[in-house]
Amino acid sequence: MPNMSLKKNPMPHQDADVRNKNFEEVALGYTIEQAVDEAERCLNCKHKPCVNGCPVMVHIPEFIAKVKEKDFEGAYQIIAESSSLPAVCGRVCPQESQCEKYCVRAIKGEPVGIGRLERFVADYHNANCKEKPVKPESNGKKVAVIGSGPSGLTCAGDLAKKGYEVTVFEAFHLAGGVLVYGIPEFRLPKTIVQKEIDTLKDLGVKIETNMVIGKVISIEELIKEYDFKAVFVGSGAGLPKFMNIPGENLIGVYSANEFLTRINLMKAYKEDASTPIIHGKKVVVVGGGNVAMDAARCAKRLGGDVHIVYRRTLDELPARKEEVEHAMEEGIIFDLLTNPVGIKGNENGWVNAVTCIKMELGEPDASGRRRPVEINGSEFDIDADVVIMALGTSPNPLIKATTEGLEVNKHGGIITDENGATSVQAVYAGGDAVTGAATVILAMGAGKTAAKAIDEYLNK
Amino acid sequence: MFKIVDKKVLNPTVTRIDVYAPFVAKKAQAGQFVILRATEDGERIPLTVADYDREKGTVAVIFQIVGATTYALNQLNVGDYIADFVGPLGNATHTDGLKKVAVVGGGVGCAIAYPVAKKLHEQGCEVHSIVGFRCKDLVILEDEFKAVSDKYVLMSDDGTAGTKGLVTDALKQLIENGENYDEVIAIGPVIMMKFICKLTKEYGVKTIVSMNPVMIDGTGMCGGCRLTVGGETKFACVDGPEFDGHEVDFDEAMKRGASYKEWERHKYEETCNLFKKEVK
Numbered sequence: 001m002p003n004m005s006l007k008k009n010p011m012p013h014q015d016a017d018v019r020n021k022n023f024e025e026v027a028l029g030y031t032i033e034q035a036v037d038e039a040e041r042c043l044n045c046k047h048k049p050c051v052n053g054c055p056v057m058v059h060i061p062e063f064i065a066k067v068k069e070k071d072f073e074g075a076y077q078i079i080a081e082s083s084s085l086p087a088v089c090g091r092v093c094p095q096e097s098q099c100e101k102y103c104v105r106a107i108k109g110e111p112v113g114i115g116r117l118e119r120f121v122a123d124y125h126n127a128n129c130k131e132k133p134v135k136p137e138s139n140g141k142k143v144a145v146i147g148s149g150p151s152g153l154t155c156a157g158d159l160a161k162k163g164y165e166v167t168v169f170e171a172f173h174l175a176g177g178v179l180v181y182g183i184p185e186f187r188l189p190k191t192i193v194q195k196e197i198d199t200l201k202d203l204g205v206k207i208e209t210n211m212v213i214g215k216v217i218s219i220e221e222l223i224k225e226y227d228f229k230a231v232f233v234g235s236g237a238g239l240p241k242f243m244n245i246p247g248e249n250l251i252g253v254y255s256a257n258e259f260l261t262r263i264n265l266m267k268a269y270k271e272d273a274s275t276p277i278i279h280g281k282k283v284v285v286v287g288g289g290n291v292a293m294d295a296a297r298c299a300k301r302l303g304g305d306v307h308i309v310y311r312r313t314l315d316e317l318p319a320r321k322e323e324v325e326h327a328m329e330e331g332i333i334f335d336l337l338t339n340p341v342g343i344k345g346n347e348n349g350w351v352n353a354v355t356c357i358k359m360e361l362g363e364p365d366a367s368g369r370r371r372p373v374e375i376n377g378s379e380f381d382i383d384a385d386v387v388i389m390a391l392g393t394s395p396n397p398l399i400k401a402t403t404e405g406l407e408v409n410k411h412g413g414i415i416t417d418e419n420g421a422t423s424v425q426a427v428y429a430g431g432d433a434v435t436g437a438a439t440v441i442l443a444m445g446a447g448k449t450a451a452k453a454i455d456e457y458l459n460k
Numbered sequence: 461m462f463k464i465v466d467k468k469v470l471n472p473t474v475t476r477i478d479v480y481a482p483f484v485a486k487k488a489q490a491g492q493f494v495i496l497r498a499t500e501d502g503e504r505i506p507l508t509v510a511d512y513d514r515e516k517g518t519v520a521v522i523f524q525i526v527g528a529t530t531y532a533l534n535q536l537n538v539g540d541y542i543a544d545f546v547g548p549l550g551n552a553t554h555t556d557g558l559k560k561v562a563v564v565g566g567g568v569g570c571a572i573a574y575p576v577a578k579k580l581h582e583q584g585c586e587v588h589s590i591v592g593f594r595c596k597d598l599v600i601l602e603d604e605f606k607a608v609s610d611k612y613v614l615m616s617d618d619g620t621a622g623t624k625g626l627v628t629d630a631l632k633q634l635i636e637n638g639e640n641y642d643e644v645i646a647i648g649p650v651i652m653m654k655f656i657c658k659l660t661k662e663y664g665v666k667t668i669v670s671m672n673p674v675m676i677d678g679t680g681m682c683g684g685c686r687l688t689v690g691g692e693t694k695f696a697c698v699d700g701p702e703f704d705g706h707e708v709d710f711d712e713a714m715k716r717g718a719s720y721k722e723w724e725r726h727k728y729e730e731t732c733n734l735f736k737k738e739v740k
Contacts, residue, residue, distance in 0.1 A: 171679055173497060173504075173544040210546040212679055216483050238681035242693065249686060249693065249712055251719045258682035266503070266676070274503040274528060274727070275676075276720040349715030396680060398698070 003040035006109030011116055020300050020330035023185045023269055027091070030113075032070070035120040039067035041105060042112045049102035050114060055445030056154075058082045060099060060114055067117055076125035079118060084157035084200070085150065085444060087126060087192045090119025092183060093441045094320050126195055135204040139163035141458055144228040146213045146399065149177020150440045151431030152234035153200060154447030155454075160203040162455055167228075168200075169211040174265065177236055178432075179440070181265040182257070184294050186301070190264075214402035223426060230426045230454045233414060234447060237432035238396040242389055243286070247343030252278055252351035256287070256295045256390035263298050280304040280386025284354045286340055287390030288312070291437075293323040295388045296332045306332045307382060311339040311359050311372040337361070337372065341379065343387055353381040393437045403427070411436055420450030421457075428454055461541040462496075465518055470600040473525050474568050475534050476510065482517030484547045490575035491553030491670065491702055494521065495678045497544040498533040505529050506675045508572040508701070509548060519547070522571030522600075527724045528731040535735060549678040550701045553645070553668070555579055560586040562634065562641045563609075564627050564656055566648020567593060572670055573647040574601050574608075581608035588634060588641070589613070592627040592648070596620035628655050635663050643668060646705060650717060654710035661706050669705035671696045674719055687713050 012028040013019070019026050030038065042064040050060045059078050066075035079086045095101075095115035103111030143159050145152045148170040156166045174180055176193045201207065213219065213235075222228045240255035242248050259277070262268040266275035283299040285292050288310040300306045308327070310317060313336050317324055328334070335356070342355040358378035361370035395412040407415045407423040413436055414429040416422050422429050430446025432438055466478035484494060493508045511520040523530050536542065553576050561580050565573030570591050580587050589609040593599050594617045606612050613630045614622025623630065631644065644667040646656040653669040660667040673685040678697045685696040690707035694700065 171546065172677065173546070210544050211483070212546060212549065215548060216487055216546075238677075238679065240681070240683045242683070242686075244693070249688060249716065251716060255683040258676060258684045261676055261682055267501070274501060276723040276727075278719075348718075349712065398679060 002043055003037060005041065008041075008110045008113040008116070009034045009038040011113075016326075016329035016331070019186065020297070023301055025189050026186050026326060029123055030116055030120045035067055035117060036070060038113050038117055039064045042068075043104055045104050049104065050099040050112075053098040053100075053102040054082075055098070055441050056082050056448055058099075058118070063121065064112070064114070064117060067121065072121055072124040073129060075121045076129070079121060083444070084154050085196050085440075086118055087122035088150070088179060088188060088196060089441055089444070090115055090117075090122050091188050091192075092439075094439060096321065098441065126192070132202045133199055135202065136161055136163045138165055138204070141165065142167065142226075142228045143454060143458075144169065144222045144226075144231045145234060146219075146231065147171075147177055147234040147236055147431075147433070148175035148197070148207060149234055149236050149431060149443065150179060151433075151443035151447035151450075152177065152232065153196065154444040155232045155234065155430065155451045156205045157200050157203065158448055158451035159454060160200065160205045162451075164455075164458075165204070165206075167206040167208060169213050170207060170209045171212045172265065173209050175207045175209060177234075181261045182291070182294070184260070184264055184298055186297070187294065212398070214398040219399065219403045219406075219424070219427060229458055230428065232420075232447070232450050232454065233399055233422070233427065233429040233433055234431045234443070235396050235399050235433045237393040237437040239394045239412075240389070241391040241393060243340065243391065245340060245342050247345055247351070248389070250343055250345040250351045251349050252280070252385055253343060253387045253389065256285075256291045256388050257393065259295050259388050260291070260298065269298070269302060277302070278386050280384070282382075282384050283307070283386045283388065284309055284340075284382055284384040285388045285390055287392070288317040288319055289390060289392065290319045290323055291392075292388075292390035293319045293327045295390050297327055297330060299386065299388065300330055300332055304386065307335050307384075308332060309335045309338050309340060309354070309356060309382070311337065312361065312369065313337060316369050335382070339372065339374070344381070351384055351387055354384050354387055355379055355381050393432075395433045395436060399433070418449075419453035420446060421453060426457070461543065462545040464536055464538055464540050464542065465516075466520075467538050470522065471598045473598070474522060474571070474600055475525070476520055476522045476571070477533075477536075478511075478513075478518045478520045479542060479545055480517055481519050481545045481547075484545065485512045485514050485517045485519050488512040488519055488548040489552035490555075490579040492548040492550050493672075493678070493701060494519065494545055494547030495549065495675070496521070496533075496542055496546070498529055498536065498542055500543050502532065502543060503529045504544070504676055504678075506549075506672065506678060506697075508670065508672065509575065510571045511575055519545075522568065524568040526728075528727040531728060531731050531735070546678070550697060553579065553702060555583060555585070558583075558585050558642050560588075560640065560642050562588045562590060562631060562639070562644045564631060564644060564646040564648070564652075565589070565591045566627055566652040567598070568600075569648030569652070569670075570601055570605070573645070574604055576645055576647070577605060578608045586610045588639065590615065590627050590630045590634070592616065592630075592652070593621060594618065626655075627652065628659050631656065632659055635665065641665050645669075650710055650714045653705060653708075654714075657705035657708070657710070667705035668702050669708060670702050671700055671708070671713060673713060673716060687716070
């Protein structure tokens with residue numbers, strides 16, 4: 001008999017008042033008992049609606065069936081057939097709008113905690129499996145992957161499993177892309193990312209850090225001089241947006257990218273770090289996406305009073321509901337229907353306040369969301385010594401600028417067909433470099449699709 | 461890891477190291493920069509390419525010991541390894557078509573000005589190098605500059621080397637004497653570049669400056685290096701590092717440059733003490 005409880009097994013968490021002062025992981029993961037109990041909620045539907053909600057089509061009911069049997073390694077092997085980063089996806093995927101959205105149990109009650117089970121299975125494997133993956137026999141064909149974020153790692157893993165000699169080029173000194181510079185430790189511990197990367201290395205993937213492709217070697221040279229038969233571009237959406245309001249260049253105004261990179265990649269939150277960060281006492285984060293939540297929660301952990309300023313209401317907030325709830329629990333204040341119009345500073349160029357204006361919702365715009373409209377004369381100041389702009393990012397233009405014939409759209413995203421092929425022969429692309437800022441799992445899906453297309457192209 | 465193959469102490473606070481980095485050496489050009497981390501867990505700092513040897517695969521950088529990172533970097537010797545060395549980043553100096561240029565260098569900025577002067581000289585341009593230092597002990601690259609300059613003017617604050625005075629005084633005099641420059645290229649402390657630009661604006665001489673702001677990734681990702689040029693926000697790493705000096709908001713750049721001054725001073729003292737303890 002399945003477990004007919006209408007609610008998911010709750011995820012154990014660090015207490016909000018404790019965790020908002022440390023950088024350790026917030027969600028603690030299921031125990032074996034909780035995992036098996038949750039797995040019992042799955043009805044093992046024949047038509048598997050959940051699988052269609054997954055960008056990489058993990059065989060969800062099958063892996064959950066193995067969890068019910070307490071064959072956790074068996075469950076891992078089923079997930080690994082489709083996903084190369086299960087421990088990552090189990091933590092950062094927006095399951096509520098993907099697999100769990102289509103779960104039959106969600107019609108009446110809460111869906112099966114698919115993400116929590118995926119995380120449990122991946123963590124169980126990482127803690128208990130000592131066997132290393134075996135490097136497949138080489139087919140002698142070299143493929144270059146630019147960028148070591150989720151799309152690049154997925155593409156590299158899938159190609160390596162097919163016998164390709166894959167080299168991943170990373171601009172930073174550490175592989176992982178947004179998984180290491182963007183997503184904070186308390187949501188995604190970096191040891192987990194490192195473990196996934198080590199797995200790829202065991203499969204024979206070479207990772208070359210400190211290589212800014214486009215500057216040190218062009219894509220054309222990779223193909224002509226270095227004998228790569230195909231190239232996958234997964235260079236991400238690295239370019240931060242600003243509001244272009246007065247005072248944005250004052251000291252203490254950060255892009256979310258800079259703030260998060262200092263904290264996550266350079267470990268500036270640690271006492272003995274060699275990279276500085278301003279520990280704001282009063283912090284204003286502008287924006288309502290997941291990155292804004294991450295930045296706000298980091299600033300809180302550095303000891304600040306943190307306000308999120310967002311021009312629409314909670315209903316339109318693009319961040320995951322879970323992230324918003326976590327942020328609220330941790331004491332972050334949401335100033336909704338509020339938009340900055342200027343930033344004020346002292347005579348030495350340091351920020352001291354953000355001038356905001358109150359908004360109200362008007363008619364729906366092209367996106368279907370009601371357009372926020374300024375309320376005349378409602379300006380007011382919020383004291384702040386740090387301001388973080390989390391307004392989104394656009395694709396990095398470096399590759400486009402140095403690759404002849406590579407077509408991009410008006411937002412700077414590389415144009416590809418449905419298989420990831422670009423306008424340049426043998427060059428494929430995927431992830432945020434194509435779509436603009438999106439999710440880890442969509443980038444992984446694109447990396448997977450491109451790997452399949454590259455394999456077909458090289459076997460023509 | 462990147463091996464240090466040569467090290468020269470240019471003056472008590474300025475050091476040149478040549479690093480084996482063949483991929484960078486193959487592409488580097490005057491005006492571009494690298495980002496390095498001296499040690500694992502170290503800070504990422506940008507340094508302008510001072511020289512390169514494509515055959516040997518080496519890239520030279522010249523740095524002043526001003527903070528914890530440069531102090532730690534200076535502790536490394538020939539045969540030691542630097543953790544990370546990435547580049548070449550930014551845009552190369554535009555020298556096409558220039559026939560007569562005044563290259564102005566201030567302090568350690570001369571390390572960046574020199575490869576520009578060399579490149580101009582090699583393409584047959586008439587080069588007037590005006591270099592300034594606080595005192596005689598701090599003079600660097602004198603022979604190197606002389607070898608690529610049609611005119612070499614040495615200035616010092618206290619008169620112990622060359623003529624007493626500022627580089628702006630020397631440049632003003634040359635312009636007043638009828639020297640007609642296609643362009644002035646000024647590289648040095650922000651305050652020096654500001655006053656050079658003020659001067660050349662009066663005389664209507666186009667002036668290029670090289671900005672070296674706070675930076676993390678060097679690829680346009682963090683926006684930490686942003687500055688205002690002609691009323692617009694630009695990123696020094698991808699739009700620069702060289703800009704039309706008459707358009708740059710130097711006062712803002714100076715303030716932003718001081719963002720972490722207090723923190724750096726503290727860290728520097730900490731690092732010095734740490735190394736001194738190790739020596740004992």
